[in-house]
Amino acid sequence: MPSSSTLVPLSAPDKAHFGLPDLPATLLALQAEETIAFLGTCRLLVCRGGVDLLGTTLTASRSNYPVFAPRSHAIPIITALPASPSSSLKVLALPEHFEQTCAQADAVVILQELRSGVEGLGLVVPPFEGIFSPSSSTSEDWGLAGFQPLTSDTYALQPYTLPGSWARAVDGFVPQERDPLEEKLKGRVALVRGMKNSGKSTFARGLANQLTTRYQRVAFLECDVGQSEFTPPGLVALHILTCPHFGPSFTHLLQPYKAHYVGSSSPRADPSHYLAAIDALLQTFRLDVQFIPAYADSDSPAQADQADTRIADVVPLVINSMGWTKGLGARLMQQVEDLASPTHIFEFSSLDGSTNPLDTFQPSSAWASRERQVIPLEPVPPSPRLAQYSAPLLRALGVMSYLHSAGEGTVKWTTALPLCAMLPWAVDPKLAFDQVVLVGPGAEDVVPSEVGTVLNGALVAFVALDEPAEHRPAAHAGHTLPYEQRRAPPSPFSSTCLGLGVVRSFHPTTGLMHVLTPLGPSQLSRARVLVKGELELPIYGFLDHRQTEEERAKGLGGVEWGKVPYLEWGGSRGVGGERARVRRNLMRRSHL
Known part of the structure; x- marks a missing residue:
């Protein structure tokens, strides 16, 4: 000090x-x-x-x-x-x-x-x-x-420590000033893999941060839909970073270069769509980013910053993988590796020192012929001091941080008003959207007459299409939304997710939809598809944090608790009132 x-x-x-x-x-x-x-x-x-x-x-x-x-x-x-x-x-x-x-x-x-x-x-x-x-x-x-x-140690706080293997791995991957030019201009693709709670995301963010000190642009591919680094959960996204970011993920939510909405904290509900989204983002990186200087998109190369001595002619890629490394998760990550063809793999061993489940799968012949470096890293187990902040809580914080952000390009949050008191966008879905799509378990059973009820209070994604939709579902009797039952989400190769929002209300008679989103009007006008996934708005999004304890005991916004929409207090009632639990453990443990 x-x-x-x-x-x-x-x-x-x-x-x-x-x-x-x-x-x-x-x-x-x-x-x-x-x-x-x-x-x-x-x-x-x-x-x-x-x-x-x-x-x-x-x-x-x-x-x-x-x-x-x-x-x-x-x-x-x-x-x-x-x-x-x-x-x-x-x-x-x-x-x-x-x-x-x-x-x-x-x-x-x-x-x-x-x-x-x-x-x-x-x-x-x-x-x-x-x-x-x-x-x-x-x-x-x-x-x-x-x-x-901080002037003294305190047990309640966990200081950041950089393991020696991490520092050596980063130094070996990031080019140094003394390196020859051909070494600096090599295409570098780093994939970070390992089990959950091993430190993957922390290492991947640190690696990307250090790369920004050598490169004018660094690409970051987020494959962990449950613990995303630069977006709210539910998205696989490609980011272009130009500077380091210091802080937890909820403090630096960015507008991605391109993204696709999975709609869940895990890809298990639709693994094929998850892989297609990653494949599309990798193609975008290779064709539009990797070897194209930033000033190539400008009107004149003179617009490049002449004072910036960082490498501009190549863009390295850091891939943050998910922590699901058993059974189907391991097979998905093996296919992600085949798609990405990384030059370096930073691998976290398990906390008990056992073999990584990914190593039990044989790579394809095409993959085996490629050169790659596998760098082992020591895992950093989560501190018991931070155990109270669980993954579901951090996901909820990420969603609420995104919804309360002041907008793209700013490091500001507006929390004076709860979501229920913010002024929403009034949207006519008949004119604004070509398609309304539901994805996730049980979505195929929603009939057209009930889709408005499903969207009320829902967390949704706004998707832009590269080309106008060839087929627009007709309005059905009893509702005014362009919804078609069992319709698949747009192809990742011809669409991009612009961001998320909340359908605060949908009026079936007028057909108007009230939407809350940090997206600006220019981006919102590009959205032609509305997608609702498995992820729901956290409970904190329905409450009013301005209320006193006495006011909170009476109700919400002057409405008694029994009449507050979307919320049920004292447990669900009736057949089908409880949320369905989907059983996916169809294989015996011995089969894994």
């Missing part, structure tokens, strides 16, 4: 000098190996030297990065790196009155307030309330609202 003599508040002219917004900020002069551990949020700018953050090396540049550190995840630690000739280059000139303070420092950084509103998600999803706030005994005040440096 740096001493108080190296903490210098910035004035308004100082912040303008560094191109920062006019919010409280502090400059820190750090010696090598000095660390800063904190809870909360901040904006980080490296002015001189370099620092390590979550396994990513950041050197002096004009770019600043939002950093999120909630107690629900491992706490990030900023570590100053020893000065080197390359890191000593003065990319950003310091004002003269800072030179004396920073003369002997190995690294100089600026921390600034980040007023994102992310703390409000704890009110929307109560299990996460206060995750950005420590106890008063473990922090001190640096004058930055929402940022609490």
